[in-house]
Amino acid sequence: MSRIVSIHSFRGGTGKSNTSANVAALLAAQGRRVGVVDTDILSPGIHVLFGLDQDRVGHCLNSYLWGQATMPEAAYEVTPPALTGGGRIWLVPSSVAPQDIARVMHDGYDVARLGDGFRALVDALDLDVLILDTHPGLNEETLLAIAMSDALAIVLRPDHQDYEGTQVTVTVARKLAVPTMVLVVNKSPAVFDEDEVRERVEKAYECRVATVVPHSDELMALSSAGLFAVEFPDHPVTDRYRALAADLMA
Numbered sequence: 001m002s003r004i005v006s007i008h009s010f011r012g013g014t015g016k017s018n019t020s021a022n023v024a025a026l027l028a029a030q031g032r033r034v035g036v037v038d039t040d041i042l043s044p045g046i047h048v049l050f051g052l053d054q055d056r057v058g059h060c061l062n063s064y065l066w067g068q069a070t071m072p073e074a075a076y077e078v079t080p081p082a083l084t085g086g087g088r089i090w091l092v093p094s095s096v097a098p099q100d101i102a103r104v105m106h107d108g109y110d111v112a113r114l115g116d117g118f119r120a121l122v123d124a125l126d127l128d129v130l131i132l133d134t135h136p137g138l139n140e141e142t143l144l145a146i147a148m149s150d151a152l153a154i155v156l157r158p159d160h161q162d163y164e165g166t167q168v169t170v171t172v173a174r175k176l177a178v179p180t181m182v183l184v185v186n187k188s189p190a191v192f193d194e195d196e197v198r199e200r201v202e203k204a205y206e207c208r209v210a211t212v213v214p215h216s217d218e219l220m221a222l223s224s225a226g227l228f229a230v231e232f233p234d235h236p237v238t239d240r241y242r243a244l245a246a247d248l249m250a
């Protein structure tokens with residue numbers, strides 16, 4: 001049985017794309033066939049983490065949404081050469097061309113097509129798991145992604161600006177009856193006690209915290225130029241991503 005997993009946050013820059021890409025890498029390292037879709041059509045970015053060269057990209061998610069390609073035709077294998085474990089990763093990127101982003105904003109597209117595309121991708125590539133990286137806030141494609149998901153991870157920083165928005169997503173996901181919903185507290189400063197953060201956040205949202213990921217200078221220094229979990233397999237941050245990956249597949 002394949003699983004659809006969404007990674008979301010209400011605010012931007014919380015760490016969604018890094019979380020999505022590293023969870024994908026760790027699941028592939030366990031031998032799984034993993035698909036990743038960049039549903040952040042307005043500000044795509046996860047292709048950078050996978051080192052997908054724009055010159056290689058012909059069709060992308062936009063082409064699919066505009067009826068120019070099938071979803072599998074817009075998927076590119078991005079399995080890192082250093083990955084062991086036998087799994088594979090495919091990415092459906094979104095276009096970074098300004099005219100494509102402008103067209104989405106201006107003309108929109110048929111959101112319902114997204115769901116059909118996710119299913120077609122799972123079937124064509126025989127995926128064990130499909131990970132959906134999302135745009136911050138709640139737009140139509142994010143709502144659809146959440147509604148279709150078997151599991152949802154909501155990423156937040158231990159920052160008061162993140163708190164209200166996170167409650168919005170939690171409430172919406174509950175209404176959509178997502179089977180598994182967990183919180184991921186990311187960029188937790190070293191001076192914060194991890195257990196205390198977990199307890200406070202769980203109490204505030206009445207939602208389980210899958211993991212508390214510390215702020216990491218090494219991750220920041222990698223600056224999205226690669227997959228942290230592949231480059232630093234024994235780092236405490238990778239351990240947290242690993243715990244999250246297991247949680248989302250349970």
Ligand SMILES: Nc1ncnc2c1ncn2[C@@H]1O[C@H](COP(=O)(O)OP(=O)(O)OP(=O)(O)O)[C@@H](O)[C@H]1O
Pocket residue numbers: 009011012013014015016017018019040043045134135136186187188213214215216217219220223224237
């Ligand atoms: N635990 C962490 N410690 C330090 N830096 C981090 C951590 N997690 C993510 N970052 C950094 O935070 C920045 C934003 O990360 P990322 O792009 O994954 O967030 P995002 O939620 O996808 O952003 P957007 O909303 O713009 O799509 C990146 O520079 C990344 O390296």
Ligand SMILES: [Mg+2]
Pocket residue numbers: 016017018040045046133134
């Ligand atoms: Mg992102």
